[in-house]
Structures are given as structure tokens and as C-alpha cells.
Amino acid sequence: MAASDYPAQVATAAAPARLRAGPRLLDGDRLFHALVGLLAASIVAFAALLAVYLVKDALPAFERFGAAFLWQQTWNPVTLQFGALPAIYGTAVTSLLAMLLAVPVGVGAAIYLAEFAPPWVERPLSFLIELLAAIPSVVIGLWGLFVLVPAIRPVQQWLGQHLGWLPLFSGPPIGIGVFAAGLVLAIMVLPILTAIVREVLWAVPTHQREAAYALGATPWEMVTTAVLPYGRSGIVGAVILALGRALGETLAVTMVIGNAYRIDPSLFAQATTLASKIASEFREADSAVFLAALIYLALVLFAITLVVNVVARLLVLRLSVRAIGHGQQGGG
Amino acid sequence: MPSERRRIWISRIMLALCGLAAGLSAAILVVLLLYVLVKGIAYVNLEFLTALPRPLGEPGGGMANAFVGSAVMVGLATLWATLLAVGAGIYLAEYGGERTVAVVRLVADVLSGLPSIVIGVFAYTLLVKPLGTFSAVAGAFALGLIMLPIVARTTEESLRLVPHELREAALALGIPRWRATLSVLLPTARAGILTGVMLAVARIAGETAPLLFTALGNRFWPNGLLSPTAALTLNIYQYAISPYDQWHQQAWAAAFFLLLFVLVLNIVARLVAARAMPR
DSSP states (O other), X not given: OOGXXXXXXXXXXXXXXXXXXXXXXXXXXXXXXXXXXXXHHHHHHHHHHHHHHHHHHHXXXXXXXXXXXXXXXXXXXXXXXXXXXXXXXXXXXXXXXXXXXXXXXXXXXXXXXXIXXXXXXXHHHHHHHHHXXXXXXXXXXXXXXXXXXXXXXXXXXXXXXXXXXXXXXXXXXXXXXXXXXXHHHHHXXXXXXXXXXXXXXXXXXXXXXXXXXXXXXXXXXXXXXXXXXXXXXHHHHHHHHHHHHHHHOOHHHHHHSBOOXXXXXXXXXXXXOHHHHHHHHGGGOOSHHHHHHHHHHXXXXXXHHHHHHHHHHHHTTTSOHHHHXXXXXXXO | OOOHHHHHHHHHHHXXXXXXXXXXXXXXXXXXXXXXXXXHHTTOOHHXXXXXXXXXXXXXXXXXXXXXXXXXXXXXXXXXXXXXXXXXXXXXXXXXXXXXXXXXXXXXXXXXXXXXXXXXXXXXXXXXXXXXXXXXXXXXXXXXXXXXXXXXXXXXXXXXXXXXXXXXXXHHTTOOHHHHIIIIIHHHTHHHHHHHHHHHHHHHHTOXXXXXXXXXXXXXXXSSTTSOBOOHHHHHHHHHTSSOHHHHHHHHHHHHHHHHHHHHXXXXXXXXXXXXXXX
8 A cells, every 4th residue: 555565666676667757756646645545544543433432331331231221210320220211301302492492593594694685784694693603612501501591580480370280381490401401502503503504595596586586476485485495405404413413512501401310391390411411420430330321321422413413414415514514513 | 365465464574584583693692792701801810810720718819720721732632633634634635536535524524523522432431541540632632533524624625626727737847746735735725724723723622521521620730741631611611510609700701711712713714714715
């Protein structure tokens, strides 16, 4: 593979006539090719290593609990009984809540920015929304804990008084919990969602719009009949990408969710997610099984986000990476 | 069939709602930003920047060790990740065959979609456990691993934007391909790559999850690169969830500096990108 398996001196001595490019130059090129190839391969190697190490270190927990880990509900470091269900539940509920809140706003914003905003409005607005993606998770968590949580307490009180008979709005309205986590997540996925959907809409050919207008559509009908259907797979991809981010978001959620390991249908309840469970207990894991159980959680999270991301990328394959690339990773 | 007037009104209302959604998104940013900056700057003073944390209950004290720790880890991460990533990006854009490129690209994209807490756990199993100590090295490794796929992909994208004539012109001058890549293509793509690196640095500077069990945090100066190290983000987290007012104030002050750094880097990155490629 490397140039050295064909020594330069031998090449020159054996074939003095073949001096087309000069053997040394050829060597440099081969060497460089091999070097950058190796660097590219290192990315694949790191990813493979990551999977291998997670599996290897989760093994003690896997041997002990097997797949039942996924639907057991206890988490007891004293008796060494561990199950992931409440964390999986919390992850799913907070992420779904976040998507429920963020998708209408994000898609709506993208429609406005891509279709109707004049350039002098579109650029600064897009810039501000993209900047939102740059705010570190821990800062959003800090703000969530000290500003958002006290602010939603009265909202929860009102909901509890008027709709408290619904299990969804039962329980003490203390602010910290699933509701706050969903809100914080919604804020965090909003920028990526808006940015990618905007790209998707920009990619819709103009003649689609013209055709809709020519048939007498109103601007909104043009959007719903011509633009959105055309960009459907891209929009679904954007939503799934945002979901992937929400699933793995760590710090901001850990700070506002209350970290209670139980399954409670109420939106006001304290809960936990896979990521926040790992974040809040990893340092305190004092036994091998406890640690392995946490790494098992990480493995579950890894598997979920892997599937979600691959699906999303297949859907938005044709998009430029620019929109998808930046600020995309599940932060913390 | 709804009447024409009704259709027009529905359209107007929906468009207004869309505009409202865009305005709301931007407003969230502005509110968040102003709140953190205004609240944070109130607790900033010289001691905060230059002193070590004081024991609980004693007023004053700062986070000098966390500033240094963050800078060291982000710096190390940028160093190793950028070197690797630019090379990988060159391979993806200039050398790789179609199939290998597709594989590497997919892996890079998947890697950059992984939650950073998973990366942190990986760095723990790979470096912290075998070395037997939490360290700045492990933290820098985790941060770099987050940066690696982002910079590799932006490098690839930037190189692909370089016109093909430039490659041909360089090769026509008789210089070898590697030389053409390094001294013609890379400088041409410089602005794009630089933008990608800056955005990635801004990203990792704000990361906390990968540092929780790699760098761990430290209330004193670290004892070299292979010892627990403080970081701004770790401090913000730890101080925010503590019950002490004094710590809350310091968390806001730290958030002020972190946010300022991230914002400035983002804005500069966009200026660089805009100057290189005017729309």
C-alpha cells in the first residue's frame, strides 16, 4: 500500500527508461494518498472503536440482566438491580413533547423565511435563529433552571386547577419536570429544524409555485399543495434529525427534569432520560455492575440515535451538508 | 368549496402565523442572550478571572483554573482533530473512490449525530479507565472526537467548491498532485475550512457532557495534563445545581464569558465565510 514497498532506488535502476514523472514525485503522491487515506480511515476506526468499547464495557450488565434490562423499572445501586425503562420512557416523552412544540413553529418559520420574507428580513432572522443553535446546552440549562422553571410554575398551577382531572396535568406544579425538559428541548431543536426545512423549501423548483398560482391558488394553498408535498421527504428527514438531537440532549435536560427514576403519565412529574441518567450518576458508580449498567444505557442511547440518524440522512440525502452539518450533534 | 374571500383570509392568517413563528424563534434567542449576558456581567469582576475557587462560605474567589482548563482542552482538541480532519477531508474530496467516500462520509455523519454524552462515555472507557485517572487528555480526546467529523465534512465541502480548472492549471505547471493539493487547493479553500473549524471550536467550547467523566473538574490547579481538570462548562453545571446563591452568581458569570466567546466566534466565522463567498 505504502510507497515503501517498492523502493525508489530499485525502480530507478530497473527501469531507467520510465522517467515519465520521475519516481520520487510518484512516491510523494503515493505517500500523500496513503496518508490522507489513513486519516480518513481513522474516522471509521474511531466509530468502530466506540461501538466495540461500549459493548465491551456494557457486557457485565448485559450478562446479568440480558435484554430484560430494557423493560425493567428498578434502578437500585444497593441491591444491584437495574432496568432502563423509566429512562427510555422519559427520553421518548420529552423528545416527543419537544417535537410537538417545535415542529409547527419550526416549519412555520421556515415557510415564512423561504417563501415570503423579503431578503432584508430573511437574512437577519435566519442569522438570529441559527445563532440560537450555537448557545451551549449548559447555558440553556442554566437559563431554564432559573428563568423558565419559575415562569412555567403559574402555568402549571392554572392547568392543574382547570384540567387537573387529566392524568397529564396532575401532580404538584413545581416547575421542574417533563414539561420544562420538553420546552427546553423544543428551544434547542428549533434552529436546526428551521434551517434544514428552509433549505428543503429553497430546493423546490419555482415552476411548482408558478403552476399553483396559475391555477388560482392563494399563497397558503400554494404552500400546502405545491411546496410542502414536493419537499415532504426532506421535511420528514429534518424532523427526524431534530428528534435525534432531542433524544441525546444532555445537560439542559438534566438540569430541569428533576432526575426521578419513575414512570408517571403527568407532564408535571419529575423524570429522567437516558442521557441525564448517565450524566448525573456516572461519577458515582461505585461498583462494576453499576458502571456497566450506565454504559448499557449509553449503548441503548447510541443504538437509538444511530437508527434515527441513518434514517434521517437517507431522507435528506440530496441536501447540502452545510445545513445539516452545523450544530447538529446531540449536545451537552 | 370555500368561498374565495374565505380562502384569502385563511391564507392571510396562516402566513401571519408563519411570520409569527419566525419572529418567535428569533425572539427566544434575543431574550435568552440578553438575559444571560446582562445577568452574568453583574457578577463579573477581576477576582473571578484571576483567583481559584474559595472554600464554600467564603465570599469571593474565581475560576481561573477553569478558564485555563477549558482553553487547554479546547486547544488540544482543536489541534489533533483539525490535523486529522483536514487530511480526511482532502481524502474525501480529492482522492477517495466513490464507494469508500460514501462509507467514510456516512460514518462521519453518524458520528457527528451521536449524543455527546455517548462520546464522553467512550472516552471514559478508552482513556480514563486504562489510565486510571481523569485527565485533560481524555477531555481533549472527547472534544476532538466531536470536532473531527464536522471539520472533515466542511473541509471536503470547501475543497469541492474549488473550480476544477485550478487543479488542472496546477498540474499543468508540473507540480505533483500532493503539492497541488497542499499549496493550491487548500489555500483556495482556506476560508471555508477556517469557518468550519471556528464553528466547531465554538461547539466544543460549550460542551459539558463529554467532560463530566473525562476531565471531571477540579477546584485547584491541575497537576499536569494527566490529572482532573476544571472546565468552565463543568463549573456552570455544578454551580447551577448547587443550593448556594454565591455559586449561582458565579455560574452566571461563567455563562457570560462562555456565551461571549461562542457568539464572537460564530459571528467571526460567518464574516469569514461571507467575505470568501459573497452571496
